[in-house]
Amino acid sequence: MREIGIDLGGVRPSLLTDELARQAQVLVTMGCGSARSRARAPGLAARRSQGRSVEEVRRIREEIRSRVAALVRERGWGQSGG
Numbered sequence: 001m002r003e004i005g006i007d008l009g010g011v012r013p014s015l016l017t018d019e020l021a022r023q024a025q026v027l028v029t030m031g032c033g034s035a036r037s038r039a040r041a042p043g044l045a046a047r048r049s050q051g052r053s054v055e056e057v058r059r060i061r062e063e064i065r066s067r068v069a070a071l072v073r074e075r076g077w078g079q080s081g082g
Contacts, residue, residue: 001061028071030064 001008021027052060072078 004061026071026075028068 016027016029
């Protein structure tokens with residue numbers, strides 16, 4: 001992520017609790033491989049970067065970036081007044 005200008009050095013994953021999920025207006029998860037996560041976000045398959053080539057991890061990153069950008073456009077976020 002650093003190579004595209006995003007520093008995740010101090011970031012740690014946190015547990016998505018039911019309470020946090022209920023408070024969200026929009027909830028985007030990566031699946032994380034559990035049945036519970038897949039039930040919440042069945043369209044997102046879990047993908048582990050461990051053992052993947054740098055090229056494959058980059059492709060995954062760009063797919064995620066593309067999907068997030070589409071969500072932002074769909075919701076009208078970032079537009080003036082929206």
